[in-house]
Amino acid sequence: MTIRFGIAGTGWVAGEYVRSIEGHPDAEFGGMYSRQPQYAEGRLKEWGVQARLYGTFEEMAEDPAIDAIVLCSTPEVRPEQAIVASRRGKHLVIEKPVALERGSLAAMGEAIRSNGVKTVTSFVLRWNPLFETVKSLLKDDAIGHVFMAETDYWHDIGPRYVQYRWSSRKDLGGSSILSAGCHAVDALRYFAGEVEEVKAYSGRTSPASESGYEFDPNVMAIMKLRNGGIAKVSSSLECRTPYKMNIRLLGDKGTLLNNQLFSHKFPGQTDYATIPTILPDSGDVTHHPFAFEIADLITAIHSGGTTRCDFEDACRTMELCFAIDDSAASGETIRLPEVRK
Known part of the structure; x- marks a missing residue:
């Protein structure tokens, strides 16, 4: 089963996720959300890929064609995005820091556990x-x-x-x-x-x-x-x-x-x-092993197992x-x- 990924954010690390997803035989880059759509269009051209640009994060999370979402948005919006995506059954790649304070971390955990989604957190050096x-x-x-x-x-x-x-x-x-x-x-x-x-x-x-x-x-x-x-x-x-x-x-x-x-x-x-x-x-993020992180999440989705650094582990x-x-x-x-x- 091919896992279709959406990405939130257009920063330096987003390009590495796109390359990692496109390089996996069981993954596909399906779309992106950014608060700067014109900049996002330029980034897609820079990366040499075609994908849907969503008008809102909620629109991407509600799309049944998207199976998993990479959260490489800035930290202050990451917890709410994780909650929205989890409630719609999307598996998650969560960039660090997972949250900036304990209340947001707890709310994320409740949504992730309640909806049974698979997670991998980007303490990528693992x-x-x-x-x-x-x-x-x-x-x-x-x-x-x-x-x-x-x-x-x-x-x-x-x-x-x-x-x-x-x-x-x-x-x-x-x-x-x-x-x-x-x-x-x-x-x-x-x-x-x-x-x-x-x-x-x-x-x-x-x-x-x-x-x-x-x-x-x-x-x-x-x-x-x-x-x-x-x-x-x-x-x-x-x-x-x-x-x-x-x-x-x-x-x-x-x-x-x-x-x-x-x-x-x-x-x-x-x-x-x-x-x-x-x-x-x-x-330099090009030096970091994002491809193995993405592969770990895909394996967990297919097998029903856990990743090397899932949300619960990252919480600690x-x-x-x-x-x-x-x-x-x-x-x-x-x-x-x-x-x-």
């Missing part, structure tokens, strides 16, 4: 080859019990990026963690498990910083893991460094530093071994993101709720 390698190493006990974990998202997202015009705003970007650092938060959960409590701090690069961000672009959080270990996440959006997505895992049987491994699996090892793989080392990442922001704002240690079943 499909990156290094991430897959790390998960395999953990499963194979190459690292053992992770007692210390660190992840970093460092990306100088300034005015040269189109997304900056909205992601730098408090009402649209939310925070350093919500707008981009959530990738590091999700990676921490993905590799080290759930978090019990968090203490966070945020700040500017310097008192004279003129980056234009309406929130502190730099955040660091220290966490207690439910497995008894400790962890750290950092996010910096006005750093002076090439894009970095760092992963450091210390276990009782080995240590991982990005793609370097020291493990009990290699008893004669005297130094770290480098694993040749594709690293999450670029902020978002809850941790909210807790980090709450702690940074209040100065308090925040305890996370028990993990939902």
Whole structure:
């Protein structure tokens, strides 16, 4: 069965979704909604595809020819769009951040669960080859019990990026963690498990910083893991460094530093071994594995299964993101709720 996708939004990432959908044998790009229809027409020509342009999001959601909708619209409208689409039985690809506050996240969850739609959330690095390698190493006990974990998202997202015009705003970007650092938060959960409590701090690069961000672009959080270990996440959006997505895992049987491994699996090892793989080392969306994310959702629709990062899983990442922001704002240690079943 061919899955026909509609897309909400015309930004940088939308083009990658179009390419991923068009490149899958069981998928078809069926249409698009944008608040800027003339711009959307230009984007379709740029991508070299023909598709219907809908006058409203509701019109696209009500079209029986559309099976699934990709929500790469800006964050403030994403929850309502997810609710509208879910009530009409459309499966969902949900860009990050899933929502900007807890109330919207809860409303999305109620609509998604009530209507039984399949979901995949675009914490897209879960499909990156290094991430897959790390998960395999953990499963194979190459690292053992992770007692210390660190992840970093460092990306100088300034005015040269189109997304900056909205992601730098408090009402649209939310925070350093919500707008981009959530990738590091999700990676921490993905590799080290759930978090019990968090203490966070945020700040500017310097008192004279003129980056234009309406929130502190730099955040660091220290966490207690439910497995008894400790962890750290950092996010910096006005750093002076090439894009970095760092992963450091210390276990009782080995240590991982990005793609370097020291493990009990290699008893004669005297130094770290480098694993040749594709690293999450670029902020360019053309580098990100959207094709595998789309393929995962199509498989879930056909099989009745779940995706690698469905809405329920992503909710736990978002809850941790909210807790980090709450702690940074209040100065308090925040305890996370028990993990939902």
